[in-house]
Amino acid sequence: MFKLFTKKNTISKIEEKQLDMSNIPKHIAIIMDGNGRWAKERNMPRTYGHKAGVETIREIVKECSELGVKYLTLYAFSTENWARPKEEVDTLMKLLVQYLRNEFEELNKNNVVINSIGDISKLPKVCHEELNKAYEKTKNNTGLTLNLALNYGGRVEIVNSVKEIAKLVEENKIKVDDIDEKMIEKYLYTSGMPDPDIIIRPSGEQRLSNFLLWQCAYSEFWYSDVKWPDFTKQNLVEAIFDYQNRDRRFGKVK
Ligand code: IPE
Numbered sequence: 001m002f003k004l005f006t007k008k009n010t011i012s013k014i015e016e017k018q019l020d021m022s023n024i025p026k027h028i029a030i031i032m033d034g035n036g037r038w039a040k041e042r043n044m045p046r047t048y049g050h051k052a053g054v055e056t057i058r059e060i061v062k063e064c065s066e067l068g069v070k071y072l073t074l075y076a077f078s079t080e081n082w083a084r085p086k087e088e089v090d091t092l093m094k095l096l097v098q099y100l101r102n103e104f105e106e107l108n109k110n111n112v113v114i115n116s117i118g119d120i121s122k123l124p125k126v127c128h129e130e131l132n133k134a135y136e137k138t139k140n141n142t143g144l145t146l147n148l149a150l151n152y153g154g155r156v157e158i159v160n161s162v163k164e165i166a167k168l169v170e171e172n173k174i175k176v177d178d179i180d181e182k183m184i185e186k187y188l189y190t191s192g193m194p195d196p197d198i199i200i201r202p203s204g205e206q207r208l209s210n211f212l213l214w215q216c217a218y219s220e221f222w223y224s225d226v227k228w229p230d231f232t233k234q235n236l237v238e239a240i241f242d243y244q245n246r247d248r249r250f251g252k253v254k
């Protein structure tokens with residue numbers, strides 16, 4: 001089945017994208033970047049960009065849900081982002097709570113499972129309480145799983161997995177030779193989820209910034225200069241369209 005998307009671009013040329021609905025990525029991961037620069041271009045404080053970025057989250061979550069994507073992982077706050085000015089960190093945490101409170105009904109109605117990856121116990125109490133509440137109330141939904149990456153770091157995630165496994169060795173529950181990829185995966189935050197098929201990074205940067213380091217082994221990368229507050233569902237469709245035209249070989253020959 002194909003679905004036709006029509007996009008008006010800046011020179012108002014009509015561009016059509018035909019998405020193959022039988023090849024929608026199962027797992028899309030997005031590094032939501034460029035909020036600060038978007039605000040700066042408007043002579044506004046960085047926090048203004050973060051507020052605008054929340055509007056994009058709404059649109060993209062809805063679109064992914066409608067397209068039948070199973071997992072959407074949004075990089076919202078990295079383990080390194082604590083080094084930002086306190087005012088900015090506080091605003092990001094407030095926006096998270098507001099987002100969960102304002103969007104909960106709609107997300108639940110749309111059958112979305114709200115989940116997080118990262119060490120949320122280090123977030124302000126109100127944030128992890130709100131997240132746990134949302135998780136409890138939506139865990140039996142069967143639609144899109146929305147993974148919010150919060151206080152997330154790919155290296156810490158791998159270190160934690162290694163520690164869990166080392167404990168098992170120490171307690172003589174397993175042997176060193178029992179350790180394999182599956183076991184490492186079992187102790188990652190993303191345990192039980194498929195690896196991201198595509199990682200999208202807007203704002204012109206072309207790096208991972210400590211995102212899903214283990215899981216990205218065979219992900220397709222898609223970059224765009226559009227800053228996150230300006231990112232639209234048409235950009236998402238474009239990314240999926242390009243993804244569908246990539247040749248994923250996984251090291252094999254065809
Ligand atoms: C992404 O936008 C949001 C977070 C990292 C929380 P930035 O705040 O990194 O925006 P830029 O990259 O400075 O423009």
Ligand code: IPE
Binds near residue numbers: 031033
């Ligand atoms: C990555 O963006 C983290 C999030 C989007 C949450 P950053 O803006 O923090 O990454 P760098 O500093 O440009 O690598």
Ligand code: MG
Binds near residue numbers: 033
């Ligand atoms: Mg950034």
